[in-house]
Amino acid sequence: MSERKTPRLLLGLIAVAVIGSAALYLAPGDNSKASEALDNAKSSQKLQSLAELDGKAPASRKLDVQTWNTAEGAKVLFVEARELPMFDMRLIFSAGSSQDGNAPGLALLTNAMLNEGVAGKDVGAIAQGFEGLGADFGNGAYKDMAIVSLRSLSAADKREPALKLFSEVIGKPTFPADSLARIKNQMLAGFEYQKQNPGKLASLELMKRLYGDHPYAHSSDGSAQSVPKITLAQLREFHAKAYAAGNAVIALVGDLSRSEAEAIASQVSAALPKGPALAKIAQPQEPKASVGHIEFPSKQTTLMLAQLGIDRDDPDYAALSMGNQILGGGGFGTRLMSEVREKRGLAYGVYSAFSPMQARGPFMINLQTRAEMSEGTLKLVQDVLADYLKTGPTQKELDDAKRELAGSFPLSTASNADIVGQLGAMGFYNLPLSYLDDFMRQSQSLTVEQVRDALNKHLSTDKMVIVSAGPTVPQKPLPAPSDKPAEQPLGVPEH
Secondary structure (H helix, E strand, O other): OOOOOOOOOOOOOOOOOOOOOOOOOOOOOOOOHHHHHHHHHHOOOOOOOHHHHOOOOOOOOOOOOEEEEOOOOOEEEEEEOOOOOEEEEEEEEOOOHHHOOOOOOHHHHHHHHHHHEEOOEEHHHHHHHHHHOOOEEEEEEOOOOEEEEEEEEOOHHHHHHHHHHHHHHHHOOOOOHHHHHHHHHHHHHHHHHHOOOHHHHHHHHHHHHHHOOOHHHOOOOOOOOOHHHOOHHHHHHHHHHHOOHHHEEEEEEEOOOHHHHHHHHHHHHHHOOOOOOOOOOOOOOOOOOEEEEEEOOOOEEEEEEEEEOOEOOOOOHHHHHHHHHHHHHOOOOOHHHHHHHHOOOOEEEEEEEEOOEOOOOEEEEEEEEEHHHHHHHHHHHHHHHHHHHHHOOOHHHHHHHHHHHHHHHHHHHOOHHHHHHHHHHHHHOOOOOOHHHHHHHHHHOOOHHHHHHHHHHHOOHHHOEEEEEEOOOOOOOOOOOOOOOOOOOOOOOOO
């Protein structure tokens, strides 16, 4: 992992990709007319000056979230935002790889094929259609969910044809055989590349050990064995079931009235297959603690430690988020980064994360270190975690983390794209409309004891599933901690 430049404590709602999953995501282009409109409008927006802040946290944007259901059963969340002449829409389906069944890779392939063809248009014509209207289309598939998104200018002469094309793409894809063959070949080439990536190999093995027979165990992109067997009939069947209106959440933000938003949601919902929401997947079984190693020729060894964490409904989410931020959720200054990199120069970076999902997602610590010091580094990481669980954060660490959250929190609703991501996740995980304010209030009121107790409730040093990938070499003792360690990190992690 590279050093992060984003704020250390954001909400994590928008990040739908989960460790161990490979996502196919088409990001919005920078050269569209919608993006140009955004850039032009930015210059006219008022920004808070440092003088205005006077030591206070930046003002957080208050969201008036409106919600309703379409006639076909899709849940809609809408925020009117008139600042820019555009709108963002995201559809979230319970159509991630946890719904693959006995065909790993089916969800990702179905999602990737949506914009490959509709009646009378191939993939090139679809792309040109959106581009000619100044609109951006995006899609992606992950563990829990699949998404499709549209960004368009809100003027009717651009909005209406963009919505018509979007509705065709998501509602009536033709799944051309030649496109399926091409995408399968791309995925198979990716599987060959994975063989040269120790981090990916370790991640795949870790998820198998952590989840066993559970749907989260397999990678979202399937495998070299499963993908070639997936048929066009399976894609059509999966689309009819998983992309049904009753299985969808529609998030809308932008330059629209309530009536316009209702019309858009109704049009999109009516274009989807008819059907109910899919059943929520079962919780995984607690795995046995284990240690595995993958022999791999390299100078560095990848270390991954994990155990089952929480699902998205867990009431301890705020306390665990805050506690993890102090342990290893940010950049410099965390417990792990201080002990592993800053004092000993053993790694370029070391990070920890909770990844809550519909069912219990993983808690994970991961890093790359010198192969000849991998065993000592692993023990050091385990000792840091054990000490942190025993003592909890200091008051200063907690106060600093709260201050950082207060400063970065406004960024979670800084743009329409940020807001639509928040709305989509709120709808998908059935969070209350007041979730953002609730999270902030809960986080700011946490005590050291509450954080420590939540961490110990959900984490245990004797439940760790550990996987390493690297060479078997003679081990060296770790250097003593120092303000200026003799050994410096090797640099950007391999692969």
